[in-house]
Amino acid sequence: MFKVSGWTWPKHIQTLSGIAFDQQDANLFLVEDAHLRADALKHSILPRLRIVMNVAISLIRKIYNVEVLDDSIISAYPNFRQKREHELQIKYENAFVGIGGQRKKKWFGLARKDGKPVQILPFRFAFMLHHKGICTFLENGWLKGLDVPTSEKLLRFHIENEHKINPLCFEARMRPSVICSDTLPLMASLFDQYEFRIQHQLYDNHFVGFDYPLPVLGSSLVEVVHNFVCFFPVYDSYLQISQGSADRLDELIVKLSHWLQQHLDGMEAISNSTEQSTTIFDAVKSAESKARVMPALRWQIFQRDHWKCVACGRRSHDGAILHVDHIIPRSHGGSDKLENLQTLCNICNIGKSNRDTTDLRNLD
Ligand SMILES: [Zn+2]
Known part of the structure:
Protein backbone atom coordinates (compact mmCIF):
# COMPACT_ATOMS: atom_id res chain seq x y z
CA MET A 1 0.00 0.00 0.00
CA ASN A 272 -8.79 2.20 11.79
CA SER A 273 -5.18 3.07 11.17
CA THR A 274 -4.08 6.64 11.96
CA GLU A 275 -0.86 6.66 10.01
CA GLN A 276 -0.19 9.71 7.87
CA SER A 277 2.62 10.33 5.50
CA THR A 278 4.09 12.47 2.82
CA THR A 279 2.08 13.81 0.20
CA ILE A 280 2.13 14.13 -3.47
CA PHE A 281 -0.50 16.83 -3.03
CA ASP A 282 1.97 19.11 -1.28
CA ALA A 283 4.51 18.44 -3.98
CA VAL A 284 2.07 19.32 -6.73
CA LYS A 285 0.96 22.44 -4.88
CA SER A 286 4.49 23.71 -4.39
CA ALA A 287 5.24 23.13 -8.04
CA GLU A 288 2.09 25.02 -8.97
CA SER A 289 2.86 28.00 -6.80
CA LYS A 290 6.25 28.50 -8.43
CA ALA A 291 5.19 29.77 -11.79
CA ARG A 292 2.28 31.81 -12.97
CA VAL A 293 2.74 32.44 -16.63
CA MET A 294 0.17 33.68 -19.10
CA PRO A 295 -1.59 30.69 -20.68
CA ALA A 296 -0.68 31.35 -24.30
CA LEU A 297 2.96 31.90 -23.44
CA ARG A 298 2.98 28.76 -21.34
CA TRP A 299 1.84 26.59 -24.23
CA GLN A 300 4.24 28.31 -26.58
CA ILE A 301 7.09 27.25 -24.28
CA PHE A 302 5.86 23.67 -24.16
CA GLN A 303 5.63 23.72 -27.95
CA ARG A 304 9.19 25.02 -28.23
CA ASP A 305 10.49 22.41 -25.78
CA HIS A 306 8.62 19.63 -27.65
CA TRP A 307 6.24 18.87 -24.79
CA LYS A 308 8.87 17.32 -22.60
CA CYS A 309 10.89 18.18 -19.50
CA VAL A 310 14.14 19.76 -20.66
CA ALA A 311 15.98 18.20 -17.71
CA CYS A 312 14.87 14.57 -17.69
CA GLY A 313 13.04 14.26 -20.99
CA ARG A 314 9.81 12.86 -19.53
CA ARG A 315 6.61 13.69 -21.38
CA SER A 316 3.08 13.95 -20.09
CA HIS A 317 2.25 10.49 -21.41
CA ASP A 318 5.04 9.17 -19.19
CA GLY A 319 3.03 10.56 -16.30
CA ALA A 320 4.97 13.84 -16.00
CA ILE A 321 3.08 17.01 -15.21
CA LEU A 322 4.72 19.78 -17.16
CA HIS A 323 5.42 23.17 -15.63
CA VAL A 324 6.92 26.37 -16.87
CA ASP A 325 10.00 27.32 -14.88
CA HIS A 326 11.73 30.69 -14.65
CA ILE A 327 15.42 30.04 -15.32
CA ILE A 328 16.32 33.19 -13.41
CA PRO A 329 13.61 33.46 -10.73
CA ARG A 330 11.39 36.51 -10.69
CA SER A 331 12.74 37.30 -7.23
CA HIS A 332 16.16 37.71 -8.86
CA GLY A 333 14.85 39.98 -11.55
CA GLY A 334 14.14 37.19 -14.02
CA SER A 335 11.72 38.16 -16.76
CA ASP A 336 8.59 36.48 -18.15
CA LYS A 337 10.14 36.47 -21.62
CA LEU A 338 10.42 33.27 -23.63
CA GLU A 339 14.18 33.02 -23.25
CA ASN A 340 13.92 32.99 -19.45
CA LEU A 341 11.34 30.19 -19.41
CA GLN A 342 11.75 26.44 -19.75
CA THR A 343 9.64 23.30 -19.48
CA LEU A 344 10.21 21.19 -16.39
CA CYS A 345 8.32 18.20 -15.08
CA ASN A 346 6.82 18.19 -11.61
CA ILE A 347 9.74 16.21 -10.18
CA CYS A 348 12.55 18.31 -11.67
CA ASN A 349 10.68 21.50 -10.85
CA ILE A 350 10.54 20.59 -7.19
CA GLY A 351 14.22 19.67 -7.25
CA LYS A 352 15.17 23.07 -8.54
CA SER A 353 15.00 25.58 -5.72
CA ASN A 354 14.31 29.26 -6.12
CA ARG A 355 17.97 30.15 -5.62
CA ASP A 356 19.00 27.84 -8.41
CA THR A 357 19.26 29.67 -11.70
CA THR A 358 20.49 26.79 -13.80
CA ASP A 359 19.29 26.67 -17.35
CA LEU A 360 18.67 22.95 -17.42
CA ARG A 361 18.75 22.84 -21.18
CA ASN A 362 22.51 23.35 -21.07
CA LEU A 363 23.12 20.24 -18.99
CA ASP A 364 23.63 16.75 -20.29
ZN1 LIG B 1 11.99 16.26 -15.42
Whole structure:
Protein backbone atom coordinates (compact mmCIF):
# COMPACT_ATOMS: atom_id res chain seq x y z
CA MET A 1 0.00 0.00 0.00
CA PHE A 2 1.13 3.52 -0.84
CA LYS A 3 0.09 6.31 1.51
CA VAL A 4 -0.83 9.79 0.46
CA SER A 5 -1.97 12.39 2.93
CA GLY A 6 -3.78 10.00 5.20
CA TRP A 7 -5.34 8.37 2.21
CA THR A 8 -4.26 5.01 0.89
CA TRP A 9 -3.76 4.27 -2.77
CA PRO A 10 -4.96 0.78 -3.48
CA LYS A 11 -2.16 -0.97 -5.29
CA HIS A 12 -3.99 -1.43 -8.59
CA ILE A 13 -4.54 2.32 -9.04
CA GLN A 14 -1.22 3.68 -7.87
CA THR A 15 -0.57 4.78 -11.44
CA LEU A 16 -3.03 7.58 -10.78
CA SER A 17 -0.94 8.99 -7.96
CA GLY A 18 1.25 10.91 -10.40
CA ILE A 19 -1.65 12.45 -12.28
CA ALA A 20 -3.36 15.76 -11.65
CA PHE A 21 -5.60 18.09 -13.61
CA ASP A 22 -5.54 21.68 -12.42
CA GLN A 23 -6.24 25.31 -13.21
CA GLN A 24 -3.33 25.39 -15.62
CA ASP A 25 -5.14 22.81 -17.70
CA ALA A 26 -8.29 24.89 -17.55
CA ASN A 27 -6.26 27.85 -18.81
CA LEU A 28 -5.82 25.99 -22.09
CA PHE A 29 -9.33 26.93 -23.00
CA LEU A 30 -8.31 30.58 -22.72
CA VAL A 31 -5.63 30.20 -25.37
CA GLU A 32 -6.87 32.33 -28.24
CA ASP A 33 -4.76 30.76 -30.96
CA ALA A 34 -6.79 27.74 -32.16
CA HIS A 35 -3.78 25.83 -33.42
CA LEU A 36 -1.84 26.26 -30.20
CA ARG A 37 -4.88 25.32 -28.13
CA ALA A 38 -5.48 22.16 -30.16
CA ASP A 39 -1.85 21.08 -29.87
CA ALA A 40 -1.79 21.76 -26.17
CA LEU A 41 -4.92 19.65 -25.61
CA LYS A 42 -3.51 16.87 -27.73
CA HIS A 43 -0.05 16.77 -26.17
CA SER A 44 -0.81 17.69 -22.60
CA ILE A 45 -4.35 16.64 -21.65
CA LEU A 46 -4.96 13.55 -23.78
CA PRO A 47 -1.90 11.58 -22.61
CA ARG A 48 -3.01 11.97 -19.00
CA LEU A 49 -6.61 11.11 -19.81
CA ARG A 50 -5.31 7.99 -21.58
CA ILE A 51 -3.52 6.91 -18.43
CA VAL A 52 -6.76 7.42 -16.49
CA MET A 53 -8.55 5.29 -19.09
CA ASN A 54 -5.90 2.57 -18.86
CA VAL A 55 -6.39 2.42 -15.11
CA ALA A 56 -10.15 2.17 -15.59
CA ILE A 57 -9.72 -0.64 -18.12
CA SER A 58 -7.50 -2.62 -15.79
CA LEU A 59 -9.96 -2.09 -12.96
CA ILE A 60 -12.79 -3.32 -15.18
CA ARG A 61 -10.73 -6.44 -15.89
CA LYS A 62 -10.26 -6.94 -12.16
CA ILE A 63 -13.87 -6.36 -11.16
CA TYR A 64 -15.83 -7.88 -14.04
CA ASN A 65 -13.26 -10.14 -15.68
CA VAL A 66 -14.00 -8.39 -18.98
CA GLU A 67 -11.35 -7.44 -21.53
CA VAL A 68 -12.62 -4.06 -22.67
CA LEU A 69 -10.41 -3.94 -25.75
CA ASP A 70 -11.78 -7.21 -27.14
CA ASP A 71 -14.83 -5.30 -28.36
CA SER A 72 -13.97 -1.64 -27.89
CA ILE A 73 -11.37 0.78 -29.08
CA ILE A 74 -10.06 3.85 -27.30
CA SER A 75 -10.88 7.09 -29.03
CA ALA A 76 -9.69 10.58 -28.23
CA TYR A 77 -10.87 14.11 -28.94
CA PRO A 78 -9.54 16.39 -30.30
CA ASN A 79 -8.39 13.98 -32.95
CA PHE A 80 -6.96 15.77 -35.94
CA ARG A 81 -4.24 15.41 -38.49
CA GLN A 82 -1.80 18.27 -38.78
CA LYS A 83 -2.64 18.71 -42.45
CA ARG A 84 -6.32 19.24 -41.84
CA GLU A 85 -6.18 22.97 -41.62
CA HIS A 86 -9.92 23.41 -41.15
CA GLU A 87 -9.91 21.23 -38.03
CA LEU A 88 -7.15 23.32 -36.60
CA GLN A 89 -9.39 26.37 -36.81
CA ILE A 90 -11.71 24.85 -34.22
CA LYS A 91 -11.49 26.33 -30.76
CA TYR A 92 -11.94 23.16 -28.79
CA GLU A 93 -14.01 23.55 -25.61
CA ASN A 94 -13.25 20.13 -24.14
CA ALA A 95 -11.03 17.11 -24.51
CA PHE A 96 -11.92 13.51 -23.86
CA VAL A 97 -10.72 9.94 -24.03
CA GLY A 98 -13.38 7.29 -24.34
CA ILE A 99 -14.19 3.76 -25.40
CA GLY A 100 -16.50 2.85 -28.24
CA GLY A 101 -17.33 -0.23 -30.30
CA GLN A 102 -14.70 -1.55 -32.68
CA ARG A 103 -15.36 -1.10 -36.35
CA LYS A 104 -16.20 -4.57 -37.42
CA LYS A 105 -19.14 -6.08 -39.18
CA LYS A 106 -20.54 -8.04 -36.33
CA TRP A 107 -23.02 -5.60 -34.87
CA PHE A 108 -25.93 -7.73 -36.03
CA GLY A 109 -28.10 -6.60 -33.15
CA LEU A 110 -28.50 -3.16 -34.74
CA ALA A 111 -29.97 -2.29 -38.10
CA ARG A 112 -29.66 0.77 -40.28
CA LYS A 113 -32.45 2.47 -42.20
CA ASP A 114 -30.57 1.95 -45.46
CA GLY A 115 -30.06 -1.77 -44.81
CA LYS A 116 -26.26 -1.56 -44.74
CA PRO A 117 -24.39 -3.28 -41.89
CA VAL A 118 -23.68 -1.22 -38.80
CA GLN A 119 -19.94 -0.62 -38.49
CA ILE A 120 -19.81 2.35 -36.16
CA LEU A 121 -21.66 2.12 -32.89
CA PRO A 122 -23.41 5.25 -31.67
CA PHE A 123 -22.07 4.91 -28.12
CA ARG A 124 -19.10 6.41 -26.40
CA PHE A 125 -18.17 6.09 -22.74
CA ALA A 126 -15.57 8.62 -21.74
CA PHE A 127 -13.65 10.87 -19.37
CA MET A 128 -13.97 14.51 -20.32
CA LEU A 129 -12.00 17.55 -19.26
CA HIS A 130 -13.50 21.00 -19.79
CA HIS A 131 -12.65 24.46 -18.45
CA LYS A 132 -14.18 23.82 -15.03
CA GLY A 133 -13.63 20.18 -14.28
CA ILE A 134 -13.72 16.53 -15.18
CA CYS A 135 -16.68 14.25 -15.59
CA THR A 136 -17.61 10.93 -17.13
CA PHE A 137 -20.28 10.57 -19.80
CA LEU A 138 -22.04 7.89 -21.78
CA GLU A 139 -22.99 9.25 -25.13
CA ASN A 140 -25.80 7.60 -26.98
CA GLY A 141 -26.01 9.87 -29.94
CA TRP A 142 -25.84 9.97 -33.73
CA LEU A 143 -28.58 7.33 -33.87
CA LYS A 144 -30.21 8.94 -36.88
CA GLY A 145 -28.97 6.33 -39.32
CA LEU A 146 -30.39 3.43 -37.31
CA ASP A 147 -33.86 2.11 -37.92
CA VAL A 148 -36.73 2.71 -35.52
CA PRO A 149 -36.92 -0.81 -34.00
CA THR A 150 -33.20 -0.62 -33.15
CA SER A 151 -33.49 2.72 -31.42
CA GLU A 152 -36.57 1.53 -29.55
CA LYS A 153 -34.78 -1.61 -28.47
CA LEU A 154 -32.15 0.48 -26.67
CA LEU A 155 -34.77 2.53 -24.84
CA ARG A 156 -36.76 -0.62 -23.97
CA PHE A 157 -33.60 -1.95 -22.37
CA HIS A 158 -33.71 1.03 -20.03
CA ILE A 159 -37.42 0.67 -19.32
CA GLU A 160 -37.04 -3.01 -18.47
CA ASN A 161 -33.91 -2.56 -16.37
CA GLU A 162 -34.43 0.80 -14.72
CA HIS A 163 -34.62 -0.75 -11.25
CA LYS A 164 -31.15 -2.24 -11.81
CA ILE A 165 -29.67 0.78 -13.57
CA ASN A 166 -30.80 3.24 -10.90
CA PRO A 167 -28.45 1.92 -8.21
CA LEU A 168 -25.63 2.03 -10.78
CA CYS A 169 -26.48 5.68 -11.43
CA PHE A 170 -26.26 6.44 -7.73
CA GLU A 171 -23.00 4.60 -7.22
CA ALA A 172 -21.51 6.12 -10.38
CA ARG A 173 -22.98 9.59 -9.82
CA MET A 174 -24.40 9.50 -13.33
CA ARG A 175 -27.68 11.04 -14.36
CA PRO A 176 -29.70 10.56 -17.50
CA SER A 177 -30.46 13.56 -19.66
CA VAL A 178 -33.95 14.85 -19.06
CA ILE A 179 -36.39 15.82 -21.74
CA CYS A 180 -37.95 19.25 -21.59
CA SER A 181 -41.36 19.45 -23.17
CA ASP A 182 -44.67 21.20 -22.54
CA THR A 183 -46.42 17.87 -22.44
CA LEU A 184 -44.05 16.11 -20.07
CA PRO A 185 -43.72 17.36 -16.48
CA LEU A 186 -40.14 18.07 -15.41
CA MET A 187 -40.46 15.56 -12.60
CA ALA A 188 -41.80 12.82 -14.85
CA SER A 189 -40.56 9.34 -13.94
CA LEU A 190 -37.82 7.82 -16.02
CA PHE A 191 -40.32 5.30 -17.36
CA ASP A 192 -42.47 8.15 -18.64
CA GLN A 193 -39.39 9.88 -20.00
CA TYR A 194 -38.39 6.81 -22.00
CA GLU A 195 -41.93 6.18 -23.23
CA PHE A 196 -42.04 9.81 -24.33
CA ARG A 197 -38.75 9.35 -26.17
CA ILE A 198 -40.07 6.30 -27.98
CA GLN A 199 -43.32 8.03 -28.88
CA HIS A 200 -41.57 11.11 -30.23
CA GLN A 201 -38.53 9.32 -31.66
CA LEU A 202 -36.08 11.22 -29.43
CA TYR A 203 -33.39 8.59 -29.17
CA ASP A 204 -30.28 10.46 -28.06
CA ASN A 205 -30.33 9.33 -24.45
CA HIS A 206 -27.16 10.51 -22.71
CA PHE A 207 -25.80 10.02 -19.22
CA VAL A 208 -23.59 12.66 -17.67
CA GLY A 209 -21.55 12.17 -14.53
CA PHE A 210 -20.90 14.43 -11.59
CA ASP A 211 -18.60 17.28 -12.50
CA TYR A 212 -15.51 17.27 -10.30
CA PRO A 213 -14.18 20.84 -10.11
CA LEU A 214 -10.47 21.40 -10.76
CA PRO A 215 -8.03 20.61 -9.32
CA VAL A 216 -8.81 16.91 -9.72
CA LEU A 217 -6.17 14.63 -8.25
CA GLY A 218 -5.76 12.08 -5.50
CA SER A 219 -9.00 10.78 -4.07
CA SER A 220 -11.20 12.88 -6.36
CA LEU A 221 -9.48 11.43 -9.41
CA VAL A 222 -9.99 7.96 -7.98
CA GLU A 223 -13.67 8.80 -7.58
CA VAL A 224 -13.91 9.74 -11.24
CA VAL A 225 -12.45 6.33 -12.16
CA HIS A 226 -14.70 4.62 -9.62
CA ASN A 227 -17.74 6.25 -11.23
CA PHE A 228 -16.66 5.07 -14.64
CA VAL A 229 -16.13 1.45 -13.66
CA CYS A 230 -19.42 1.38 -11.72
CA PHE A 231 -21.34 2.49 -14.78
CA PHE A 232 -19.53 0.13 -17.11
CA PRO A 233 -22.32 -2.52 -17.00
CA VAL A 234 -24.63 -0.12 -18.86
CA TYR A 235 -22.08 0.50 -21.62
CA ASP A 236 -21.40 -3.23 -21.77
CA SER A 237 -25.11 -3.89 -22.18
CA TYR A 238 -25.22 -1.58 -25.19
CA LEU A 239 -22.38 -3.56 -26.72
CA GLN A 240 -24.02 -6.90 -26.02
CA ILE A 241 -27.30 -5.68 -27.52
CA SER A 242 -25.38 -4.39 -30.54
CA GLN A 243 -23.83 -7.82 -31.03
CA GLY A 244 -27.24 -9.42 -30.88
CA SER A 245 -26.41 -11.16 -27.59
CA ALA A 246 -28.35 -11.04 -24.35
CA ASP A 247 -27.07 -8.36 -22.01
CA ARG A 248 -25.11 -9.55 -18.99
CA LEU A 249 -26.26 -6.79 -16.69
CA ASP A 250 -27.18 -9.13 -13.81
CA GLU A 251 -23.88 -10.94 -13.93
CA LEU A 252 -21.85 -7.73 -13.96
CA ILE A 253 -23.88 -6.17 -11.15
CA VAL A 254 -23.25 -9.21 -8.95
CA LYS A 255 -19.53 -8.86 -9.61
CA LEU A 256 -19.63 -5.15 -8.89
CA SER A 257 -21.49 -5.66 -5.60
CA HIS A 258 -18.96 -8.24 -4.58
CA TRP A 259 -16.08 -5.90 -5.36
CA LEU A 260 -17.69 -2.91 -3.63
CA GLN A 261 -18.18 -5.01 -0.51
CA GLN A 262 -14.52 -5.99 -0.46
CA HIS A 263 -13.58 -2.38 -1.07
CA LEU A 264 -15.71 -1.19 1.87
CA ASP A 265 -14.17 -3.79 4.15
CA GLY A 266 -10.76 -2.57 3.05
CA MET A 267 -11.63 1.09 3.70
CA GLU A 268 -12.75 0.21 7.20
CA ALA A 269 -9.41 -1.41 7.91
CA ILE A 270 -7.67 1.74 6.67
CA SER A 271 -9.76 4.17 8.70
CA ASN A 272 -8.79 2.20 11.79
CA SER A 273 -5.18 3.07 11.17
CA THR A 274 -4.08 6.64 11.96
CA GLU A 275 -0.86 6.66 10.01
CA GLN A 276 -0.19 9.71 7.87
CA SER A 277 2.62 10.33 5.50
CA THR A 278 4.09 12.47 2.82
CA THR A 279 2.08 13.81 0.20
CA ILE A 280 2.13 14.13 -3.47
CA PHE A 281 -0.50 16.83 -3.03
CA ASP A 282 1.97 19.11 -1.28
CA ALA A 283 4.51 18.44 -3.98
CA VAL A 284 2.07 19.32 -6.73
CA LYS A 285 0.96 22.44 -4.88
CA SER A 286 4.49 23.71 -4.39
CA ALA A 287 5.24 23.13 -8.04
CA GLU A 288 2.09 25.02 -8.97
CA SER A 289 2.86 28.00 -6.80
CA LYS A 290 6.25 28.50 -8.43
CA ALA A 291 5.19 29.77 -11.79
CA ARG A 292 2.28 31.81 -12.97
CA VAL A 293 2.74 32.44 -16.63
CA MET A 294 0.17 33.68 -19.10
CA PRO A 295 -1.59 30.69 -20.68
CA ALA A 296 -0.68 31.35 -24.30
CA LEU A 297 2.96 31.90 -23.44
CA ARG A 298 2.98 28.76 -21.34
CA TRP A 299 1.84 26.59 -24.23
CA GLN A 300 4.24 28.31 -26.58
CA ILE A 301 7.09 27.25 -24.28
CA PHE A 302 5.86 23.67 -24.16
CA GLN A 303 5.63 23.72 -27.95
CA ARG A 304 9.19 25.02 -28.23
CA ASP A 305 10.49 22.41 -25.78
CA HIS A 306 8.62 19.63 -27.65
CA TRP A 307 6.24 18.87 -24.79
CA LYS A 308 8.87 17.32 -22.60
CA CYS A 309 10.89 18.18 -19.50
CA VAL A 310 14.14 19.76 -20.66
CA ALA A 311 15.98 18.20 -17.71
CA CYS A 312 14.87 14.57 -17.69
CA GLY A 313 13.04 14.26 -20.99
CA ARG A 314 9.81 12.86 -19.53
CA ARG A 315 6.61 13.69 -21.38
CA SER A 316 3.08 13.95 -20.09
CA HIS A 317 2.25 10.49 -21.41
CA ASP A 318 5.04 9.17 -19.19
CA GLY A 319 3.03 10.56 -16.30
CA ALA A 320 4.97 13.84 -16.00
CA ILE A 321 3.08 17.01 -15.21
CA LEU A 322 4.72 19.78 -17.16
CA HIS A 323 5.42 23.17 -15.63
CA VAL A 324 6.92 26.37 -16.87
CA ASP A 325 10.00 27.32 -14.88
CA HIS A 326 11.73 30.69 -14.65
CA ILE A 327 15.42 30.04 -15.32
CA ILE A 328 16.32 33.19 -13.41
CA PRO A 329 13.61 33.46 -10.73
CA ARG A 330 11.39 36.51 -10.69
CA SER A 331 12.74 37.30 -7.23
CA HIS A 332 16.16 37.71 -8.86
CA GLY A 333 14.85 39.98 -11.55
CA GLY A 334 14.14 37.19 -14.02
CA SER A 335 11.72 38.16 -16.76
CA ASP A 336 8.59 36.48 -18.15
CA LYS A 337 10.14 36.47 -21.62
CA LEU A 338 10.42 33.27 -23.63
CA GLU A 339 14.18 33.02 -23.25
CA ASN A 340 13.92 32.99 -19.45
CA LEU A 341 11.34 30.19 -19.41
CA GLN A 342 11.75 26.44 -19.75
CA THR A 343 9.64 23.30 -19.48
CA LEU A 344 10.21 21.19 -16.39
CA CYS A 345 8.32 18.20 -15.08
CA ASN A 346 6.82 18.19 -11.61
CA ILE A 347 9.74 16.21 -10.18
CA CYS A 348 12.55 18.31 -11.67
CA ASN A 349 10.68 21.50 -10.85
CA ILE A 350 10.54 20.59 -7.19
CA GLY A 351 14.22 19.67 -7.25
CA LYS A 352 15.17 23.07 -8.54
CA SER A 353 15.00 25.58 -5.72
CA ASN A 354 14.31 29.26 -6.12
CA ARG A 355 17.97 30.15 -5.62
CA ASP A 356 19.00 27.84 -8.41
CA THR A 357 19.26 29.67 -11.70
CA THR A 358 20.49 26.79 -13.80
CA ASP A 359 19.29 26.67 -17.35
CA LEU A 360 18.67 22.95 -17.42
CA ARG A 361 18.75 22.84 -21.18
CA ASN A 362 22.51 23.35 -21.07
CA LEU A 363 23.12 20.24 -18.99
CA ASP A 364 23.63 16.75 -20.29
ZN1 LIG B 1 11.99 16.26 -15.42
